[in-house]
Amino acid sequence: MYLTSKTKFMIYRKFDDGGAFLVSSFKGYTGSILRINLTNKKMAIQKLRKSFARTYLGGRGFASRILYDEIKRGIDPLGPDNLLMFATGPLNGTAWPQTGRYDVYAKSPLTGIWGESNSGGHLGSELKYAGFDAVILEGVSEKPVYLTIDGNDVEIRDAKAVWGKNTSETDQLIKEKLRDKGIEIACIGQAGENLVRYAGIMTRLHCAAARSGIGAVMGSKKLKAIAVRGSRDLELAYPNKFHELAERAYERLLNHPFTKSLIEYGTPMLVEAMNEIGRFPTKNFQTGVFPMAEDIGGETLNKKYKIGHKACFNCPIGCKQHVILRKSPYADLMKGEDSQIEYESLSALGGRCWNGDMDAVLYCNDLCDKYGLDTTGVGGAIGFVMECYEKGLLTKADTGGLDLRWGDPQVMIELIHRIARREGFGDFLAEGVKKMAEKIGGEARKYAMQVKGSDISAQDGRAQRSMGLAHATAARGADHLYAYPVLDEIGFEEATIERFGEKYLPEISDRLNPKYKGFMVKACEDLCAVADSLVVCKFGVGWPPVFYFKDLAEAVSAATGFKISEKELRLTGERIVNLNRAFNVRLGITRKDDSLPERFLKEQAPEGPCKGHVVELDRMLNEYYQHREWDIKTGIPTEAKLKALGLEDVAANLKNIEVT
Numbered sequence: 001m002y003l004t005s006k007t008k009f010m011i012y013r014k015f016d017d018g019g020a021f022l023v024s025s026f027k028g029y030t031g032s033i034l035r036i037n038l039t040n041k042k043m044a045i046q047k048l049r050k051s052f053a054r055t056y057l058g059g060r061g062f063a064s065r066i067l068y069d070e071i072k073r074g075i076d077p078l079g080p081d082n083l084l085m086f087a088t089g090p091l092n093g094t095a096w097p098q099t100g101r102y103d104v105y106a107k108s109p110l111t112g113i114w115g116e117s118n119s120g121g122h123l124g125s126e127l128k129y130a131g132f133d134a135v136i137l138e139g140v141s142e143k144p145v146y147l148t149i150d151g152n153d154v155e156i157r158d159a160k161a162v163w164g165k166n167t168s169e170t171d172q173l174i175k176e177k178l179r180d181k182g183i184e185i186a187c188i189g190q191a192g193e194n195l196v197r198y199a200g201i202m203t204r205l206h207c208a209a210a211r212s213g214i215g216a217v218m219g220s221k222k223l224k225a226i227a228v229r230g231s232r233d234l235e236l237a238y239p240n241k242f243h244e245l246a247e248r249a250y251e252r253l254l255n256h257p258f259t260k261s262l263i264e265y266g267t268p269m270l271v272e273a274m275n276e277i278g279r280f281p282t283k284n285f286q287t288g289v290f291p292m293a294e295d296i297g298g299e300t301l302n303k304k305y306k307i308g309h310k311a312c313f314n315c316p317i318g319c320k321q322h323v324i325l326r327k328s329p330y331a332d333l334m335k336g337e338d339s340q341i342e343y344e345s346l347s348a349l350g351g352r353c354w355n356g357d358m359d360a361v362l363y364c365n366d367l368c369d370k371y372g373l374d375t376t377g378v379g380g381a382i383g384f385v386m387e388c389y390e391k392g393l394l395t396k397a398d399t400g401g402l403d404l405r406w407g408d409p410q411v412m413i414e415l416i417h418r419i420a421r422r423e424g425f426g427d428f429l430a431e432g433v434k435k436m437a438e439k440i441g442g443e444a445r446k447y448a449m450q451v452k453g454s455d456i457s458a459q460d461g462r463a464q465r466s467m468g469l470a471h472a473t474a475a476r477g478a479d480h481l482y483a484y485p486v487l488d489e490i491g492f493e494e495a496t497i498e499r500f501g502e503k504y505l506p507e508i509s510d511r512l513n514p515k516y517k518g519f520m521v522k523a524c525e526d527l528c529a530v531a532d533s534l535v536v537c538k539f540g541v542g543w544p545p546v547f548y549f550k551d552l553a554e555a556v557s558a559a560t561g562f563k564i565s566e567k568e569l570r571l572t573g574e575r576i577v578n579l580n581r582a583f584n585v586r587l588g589i590t591r592k593d594d595s596l597p598e599r600f601l602k603e604q605a606p607e608g609p610c611k612g613h614v615v616e617l618d619r620m621l622n623e624y625y626q627h628r629e630w631d632i633k634t635g636i637p638t639e640a641k642l643k644a645l646g647l648e649d650v651a652a653n654l655k656n657i658e659v660t
Helices: 050-056 059-070 121-130 169-178 210-221 237-254 259-265 269-278 298-306 331-333 343-348 358-371 375-390 411-419 425-429 432-442 443-449 464-475 493-500 518-535 551-559 568-587 616-626 637-644 648-654
Strands: 011-012 032-037 041-047 082-085 103-105 116-118 134-138 143-150 153-158 185-187 202-203 207-209 225-231 306-310 320-323 339-341
Touching: 011 306, 011 637, 032 153, 032 358, 032 375, 050 059, 050 343, 059 082, 059 116, 059 518, 059 568, 082 210, 082 637, 103 121, 103 210, 103 331, 116 202, 116 210, 116 568, 121 225, 134 143, 134 648, 143 375, 169 185, 169 202, 169 225, 169 298, 169 358, 185 320, 202 210, 202 339, 202 464, 207 210, 207 339, 210 225, 210 375, 210 425, 210 432, 225 568, 237 259, 237 551, 259 298, 259 375, 298 306, 298 320, 339 358, 343 375, 375 411, 375 425, 375 432, 375 443, 411 425, 425 432, 432 443, 464 616, 518 551, 518 616, 551 568, 568 637
Parallel strands: 032 134, 143 225
Antiparallel strands: 011 153, 032 041, 082 103, 082 134, 103 116, 116 207, 143 153, 185 202, 185 225, 202 207, 306 320, 320 339
């Protein structure tokens, strides 16, 4: 049923509580997907099929199938034909620990290929309570709008009052307008409005769905925010069994020896740990050792800035470090407001740009949150132009008069403002490092630390081979979370044996040894595909390594009644990864694109424990493709593999792809 607006800017519909909108014959899901066309102001509710839910689980699985089917090959990511999909999974909103996350998907305006991002907080569970497993947005609104989903009411409202506001102001103004301080809001800032190609979406002020430029897609649709309030109960197939499993999961998670440190320090604890093994990106990855790491690390953050920690929905860990600036020139600029920061941001805005000033790092991070910017994209762009400036490829005539010295906080702050507003030199940086390097030309391409157009996150593959391979193969471009291979990072040998067996030891646990890393990354990608589809946090699935396929199969079976085996769940993970690959293959992605910058392949690490090392990528790719059963020359999934995964239509479609 389509619902048509009565006015130009507003759509309003109160759905019938007694109708088919309610969850029907299967559990763990709401049974409904909300679709909204922002061009013609029409809505439709699409019923979820049992077979579809079992085959693709939820979250990334749902998006992988829907986007593959509906996004045509040549569409503009910032045009009306792109889809923007918010998705949850069958474990969202349940008693299973760490199930507050949500996923967002689209064709990426940064890379032009598969785009995905996810965020913590409470929005995912709230969307389930509101009665939807996913929201799909298509078309482009004529004027700025925001969407409210409040119980049974779905409404599109005029966003004139919040367009041009930052994410904090937007959150506050919408809550005041709706007279609901507890409503969950996902919104963009000025960066998304101005179509910065690495703009993100913010929830709860500091939780970011940051990667792939998803915020720019939202901005292109003139959609400022989505506000969600839910009041429905979720039905589980076997509630007693499920809650028994959930209680045991809580105990296992809290009793893991790594959890205590994660609670106390959060991800900032990784600054010192990664610097110690030579894996902390410094000066645009020129090295993996940052002399000022302790100044921006977890210990310093805890002693001088931390005022508490916050948790996402139903999470016993609460890894989000709640910090505040007190005696600092930047404290007044932040107006006494508190903030949160993660390892990736400390790396991107710290070591990557040679910035050891914690006050400045925290302020830069806060600016990114308010503008709605991916900190990895910001740090990548600034680090890139600083190196180009150092090498003489850029001058003050190019930078608008800015002296791009390494580690100058004032320059970084000014660049963040200019990027978000697309002003002057900032307009150039807003395009992302791949496009920037292409425009500069020549040697600049060597200094663009990206894969498939996406900035490499805060890991140096020379210090951890599995992560180097993961960056190369990830569907959305350089990405540590698509595979999240951390068992060889800082010593999880017991979990490695449990997951992979002893026959791969000691090589698989040696972070500097390329052997078996193709096998590891393939297995980890499949696991992460399942985690992103259920939807559960990677903390607990990967780091610390508490839950594995068997645990997740038991949980989803008790929630849905599907009785999914561990073997079936593994195949589901493979199916999703292969769909992501097929989406990209149609856009021209092959083995040639599963690469790394020359810096990692040819330049030996200059210092630290990995001194003298490079990434042996070809060797690992061969092994990876063999385990994936993809063509070793092209990196394209074989017809046999796709058919074995029930993707016969995809196999037929890829037959017509011309490989370049």
